[in-house]
Amino acid sequence: MAKNDEKVKELLAVIEAKKKTMGARPKVTAWKSNGILKFGDGSHLNINVAGSVEQCVEAVAYLLQKQSFLTEASKLLGVKYAEPSIEEYIQDFKVRTSMIVWDGEKKKLDVLESKLKDLRSEDAKTEDALSDITQALN
Secondary structure, three states, rough: HHHHHHHHHHHHHHHHHHHHHOOOOOOOOOOOOOEEEEEEEEEEEHHHHHOHHHHHHHHHHHHHHHHHHHHHHHHOOOOOOOOOOHHHHHHHHHHHHHHHHHHHHHHHHHHHHHHHHHHHOOHHHHHHHHHHHHHOOO
């Protein structure tokens, strides 16, 4: 084995440990909200396809702003206004954000793992292939 193979092996073990601590990908069986957030300009965001943490943050900021403005407007007008609940949306965006963060971390670890595997010497690759074949035969 080449001198760097041992270091590669150690780093691969670190990556594997990080993958285990990440656990399973967060998932949702059903959104608490209807899954579609409609904005004041007529556009909308499907929570299933929100692709970045920034999109989720901006959506929740919009909800908080809208709720705040509706509360203030009803106070100024001296009327009671049944504020729509945003808690279901906030819960859904928390889940979606955790999914996006998990996916990003997993992708980063997969890229590092691939790079490390490419750095291994031919002897180490041959040794692993022989080990795999031996396990398959037993």
